[in-house]
Amino acid sequence: MPLEGEYELSPEGWVRDQTEKILETGTTESVDIKGRPVILLTTRGAKSGKLRKVPLMRVEHDGQYAIVASLGGAPKHPVWYFNVQAEPHVELQDGTVTKDYDAREVTGEEKAVWWERGVATYPDYADYQEKTDREIPVFVLTER
Numbered sequence: 001m002p003l004e005g006e007y008e009l010s011p012e013g014w015v016r017d018q019t020e021k022i023l024e025t026g027t028t029e030s031v032d033i034k035g036r037p038v039i040l041l042t043t044r045g046a047k048s049g050k051l052r053k054v055p056l057m058r059v060e061h062d063g064q065y066a067i068v069a070s071l072g073g074a075p076k077h078p079v080w081y082f083n084v085q086a087e088p089h090v091e092l093q094d095g096t097v098t099k100d101y102d103a104r105e106v107t108g109e110e111k112a113v114w115w116e117r118g119v120a121t122y123p124d125y126a127d128y129q130e131k132t133d134r135e136i137p138v139f140v141l142t143e144r
């Protein structure tokens with residue numbers, strides 16, 4: 001059951017541009033970061049109830065995805081992290097396909113495995129973790 005409601009795009013210019021391009025072209029393959037693939041996550045705003053669309057790096061394994069709340073190694077979690085904590089039902093678009101997922105924050109050994117997969121997909125994640133004391137959270141998404 002897809003998430004219903006009006007959505008708002010990021011106020012962050014370059015992110016908004018990439019999100020708009022994905023929406024215009026209908027595929028996440030229309031954008032990339034340093035040649036690495038991107039997915040589009042839709043979350044329910046924890047306060048506004050609005051749908052929030054955020055592009056994230058594509059980290060996939062056997063049909064499951066990881067979403068990494070890196071925010072470039074900033075000291076604070078991205079706002080979408082709190083949205084997903086509040087409402088784990090999210091939508092993820094990969095290419096032209098959008099499906100519903102349940103998000104679960106992972107820790108310990110399970111997180112280590114997914115973190116490696118993330119760094120293998122997008123090496124900058126390792127640099128981001130280096131530059132902050134904040135432990136960068138990871139959610140694993142399982143299709144509903």
Ligand SMILES: C[C@H](OP(=O)(O)OC[C@@H](O)[C@@H](O)[C@@H](O)Cn1c2nc(=O)[nH]c(=O)c-2cc2ccc(O)cc21)C(=O)N[C@@H](CCC(=O)N[C@@H](CCC(=O)O)C(=O)O)C(=O)O
Nearest residue numbers: 015018045046047048054055056057069070071078079080
């Ligand atoms: C700027 C802020 O965005 P954010 O949710 O903190 O997310 C910051 C970034 O993570 C987000 O811009 C990502 O898309 C950036 N980003 C990545 N960010 C990552 O963290 N990890 C990635 O792997 C990643 C990859 C990526 C690839 C392409 C691209 O274009 C962007 C990429 C935002 O949208 N704020 C809104 C509010 C958003 C919101 O969810 N509001 C909640 C209220 C939340 C609250 O106040 O508690 C609501 O509606 O209820 C605003 O200020 O109006």
